[in-house]
Amino acid sequence: xxxxxxxxxxxxxxxxxxxxxxxxxxxxxxxxxxxxxxxxxxxxxxxxxxxxxxxxxxxxxxxxxxxxxxxxxxxxxxxxxxxxxxxxxxxxxxxxxxxxxxxxxxxxxxxxxxxxxxxxxxxxxxxxxxxxxxxxxxxxxxxxxxxxxxxxxxxxxxxxxxxxxxxxxxxxxxxxxxxxxxxxxxxxxxxxxxxxxxxxxxxxxxxxxxxxxxxxxxxxxxxxxxxxxxxxxxxxxxxxxxxxxxxxxxxxxxxxxxxxxxxxxxxxxxxxxxxxxxxxxxxxxxxxxxxxxxxxxxxxxxxxxxxxxxxxxxxxxxxxxxxxxxxxxxxxxxxxxxxxxxxxxxxxxxxxxxxxxxxxxxxxxxxxxxxxxxxxxxxxxxxxxxxxxxxxxx
Ligand code: FAD
Numbered sequence: 001x002x003x004x005x006x007x008x009x010x011x012x013x014x015x016x017x018x019x020x021x022x023x024x025x026x027x028x029x030x031x032x033x034x035x036x037x038x039x040x041x042x043x044x045x046x047x048x049x050x051x052x053x054x055x056x057x058x059x060x061x062x063x064x065x066x067x068x069x070x071x072x073x074x075x076x077x078x079x080x081x082x083x084x085x086x087x088x089x090x091x092x093x094x095x096x097x098x099x100x101x102x103x104x105x106x107x108x109x110x111x112x113x114x115x116x117x118x119x120x121x122x123x124x125x126x127x128x129x130x131x132x133x134x135x136x137x138x139x140x141x142x143x144x145x146x147x148x149x150x151x152x153x154x155x156x157x158x159x160x161x162x163x164x165x166x167x168x169x170x171x172x173x174x175x176x177x178x179x180x181x182x183x184x185x186x187x188x189x190x191x192x193x194x195x196x197x198x199x200x201x202x203x204x205x206x207x208x209x210x211x212x213x214x215x216x217x218x219x220x221x222x223x224x225x226x227x228x229x230x231x232x233x234x235x236x237x238x239x240x241x242x243x244x245x246x247x248x249x250x251x252x253x254x255x256x257x258x259x260x261x262x263x264x265x266x267x268x269x270x271x272x273x274x275x276x277x278x279x280x281x282x283x284x285x286x287x288x289x290x291x292x293x294x295x296x297x298x299x300x301x302x303x304x305x306x307x308x309x310x311x312x313x314x315x316x317x318x319x320x321x322x323x324x325x326x327x328x329x330x331x332x333x334x335x336x337x338x339x340x341x342x343x344x345x346x347x348x349x350x351x352x353x354x355x356x357x358x359x360x361x362x363x364x365x366x367x368x369x370x371x372x373x374x375x376x377x378x379x380x381x382x383x384x385x386x387x388x389x390x391x392x393x394x
Contacts, residue, residue, distance in 0.1 A: 002029045003318045006087050006097040008077045008256060010034030010062060012041075013103035013288030013303035016392045018070045020311035028318070031095055032065060035076040039393070042161065043300050044385050045130040049138050050171040052338055058130055064394020065359045080260035082281045099314055102262060102269075103288040103303065104254025105129075106160050109267070112250040113153075114225035123228040124245040127168075128160060141172065147182040148243030151233050153223040154189045155250045156286065158268065160289050160298045162195040163344070165248055167334035169365035170200065173208040174337045183243075187214045188235055189221040192249075195297070196334065196344050199365055203336040223247070228264060253290035268292045275313035275323045276306060284309050294354030295346065302330045304388055325350050327358075333381035341377030342364075 007018045013297045018032040041058045048055050060070050075091040081101065085093045093297050108126065116124070117251040125137040126170060141150070150172060154165035169187050176183045193216075194200070204212045215221040220237025227234075231242045252258075252267030262269045264279040269286040270279045276291060278284045287293075287310050288303035296302045305328045313323035331345040346362035 002027055003042045003098045004029045004031070004096060005099050005101065005314060006095050007032045007101040007103065008080075008087065009103040009105060009254065009288075010036070010039060010065070010072070011105050011288065011303065011386070012102060012300040012392050013105075013307045014101065014264065015039070015062075015065055016304045016307035017101050017103065017311050019065055019068045019392070019394060020308050021314060022069045024311055025315045025318075026069060028315075030069070031069075031071040031073055033073045033075065033077045033089065033095070034062070035074065037074060038214055039109050040131040040134075040387060041300070042128070042130040042164075045127070045134045046164070046168045046171045048130075048134050049127070049141065049168065050175040051138070055131070055135055058134075060389055060393040063392070068394060071106060080256065080284070082261060082284060085283065098318060101259065101310060101314075102257060102284060102286045103290065103307070104256050106251040106253065106298075107255050109250040109252055113223055113357075114387060115228065116226050116247055116249055117124070120226060120228035121247070124226060124242075124247045126248055127246060128131050128248050128251075137244070137246055141175065144180065144183070144243045146180040148180065149241070150176070150183065150185045150244045150246070151240050151242035152185065152187045152246045152248070153233055153352075154187065154191070154194070155191040156217075156222075158298065159248070159251050161332070162297050163200075163332050163334045165189075166196070166200045167336070168246070169212055169214075170203065170208075170334070170336035173204070173211045176211065177208060184210075184380070185212045186240060187212060188223050188233060188240070189214060189216050190223070191221075192216045192218050195332070196342055196364055198242070198367060199342045200334075200336070200369060203340065203342070206220075207337055207340065220224065220375065251265070252284075255288065257290050262286050266292070273353065273355045274325055275317060276310050285314070294348065295357040296330055296348050296355050297332065299330055299332050300333065300388060301384075302328070304392055305329060318361045328355065331384070333377065333384055335378055335381060336374075337378075339378050340374040341381045342374070343377055343380070
């Protein structure tokens with residue numbers, strides 16, 4: 001019969017993989033397993049917090065995927081049997097596959113911060129999976145008194161979207177400056193350096209002087225426990241009581257990855273760098289945030305690029321051919337205000353068993369912007385979002 005590929009997870013990685021597989025090889029039988037009828041995009045969700053857009057503009061259905069010829073199973077995968085090559089679904093069905101693609105994104109390491117569990121996240125939202133949590137955090141910000149302290153906590157590496165916490169701090173400050181100008185934002189960080197750091201810090205000094213205080217690991221930034229009843233975050237050095245608290249906890253690959261045996265002791269999934277086949281379970285390919293991708297960051301841009309590479313490799317593998325060495329690109333845009341954007345780009349290729357940054361091929365926005373460049377980059381960011389969501393969801 002026809003070769004079967006099952007894709008678990010219909011986010012930027014999985015939806016792209018399923019669509020690309022069908023367009024490269026229409027004879028393939030491709031099933032996408034995803035429980036949510038509507039996907040809510042994290043990219044640009046920080047702009048929702050700042051009231052620059054509504055949450056419904058973040059949402060995408062699966063009609064475009066279905067019309068590309070992909071079968072969409074609207075349920076979650078509950079167990080993978082790598083020996084039998086089957087996937088058990090929560091709705092009771094079972095799918096068999098020749099190759100499996102797993103793109104379950106992230107789950108949180110609940111309990112890594114004492115007191116931070118799913119119930120605490122209703123009081124101190126993470127908003128690191130977009131949707132209800134994004135709306136909750138925005139509502140809390142809007143209800144806060146002018147002069148209130150917003151406290152954020154950012155995890156150690158690796159985690160979803162390295163520049164994301166700093167874009168979020170910037171856009172919350174943007175909104176506070178307009179509506180609650182006596183308020184301040186404290187950003188407690190479990191690391192001493194972060195993505196686009198000088199661009200962010202220069203931008204904070206220029207746009208929001210005195211509003212954002214960043215506390216690195218070495219100055220007591222690592223949050224070790226929280227009390228959700230009093231909105232208190234405690235670090236190795238001090239306790240901070242928040243009016244609004246946004247806790248971005250440590251993360252791991254989506255839970256189904258550990259069940260399938262493709263996650264290692266770090267909680268993430270090791271893969272080879274050409275077709276992203278698991279080094280732990282042959283026949284299973286892992287990409288996007290769940291995978292360990294060498295130098296590539298965990299971004300929607302990267303997940304989309306990896307999905308196209310993986311789809312092309314799968315078509316060759318299923319035809320008995322060898323996949324070709326890929327070259328991948330990633331760009332991460334961040335907004336610091338409605339009309340102020342910055343970016344970082346990298347180019348990657350397989351080298352010594354992992355995806356490696358090609359020296360000199362990438363770069364970031366210049367520290368000194370001339371000729372309205374920051375405004376231009378804010379427009380590029382929005383057009384990137386339109387392009388990537390159209391490419392992913394059709
Ligand atoms: P996801 O998009 O999370 O998709 C995973 C899917 O798998 C989900 O739909 C989930 O429902 C499904 N799933 C999980 N378990 C199962 C199961 N057992 N069975 C079936 N389905 C399952 N990236 C950028 O490139 N640019 C940005 O500007 C940007 N901004 C961001 C801002 C914020 C605030 C955040 C939090 C992230 C941002 N990102 C950005 C990162 C981006 O959201 C992720 O890197 C991207 O979503 C990863 O795609 P993925 O397919 O690996 O995972």
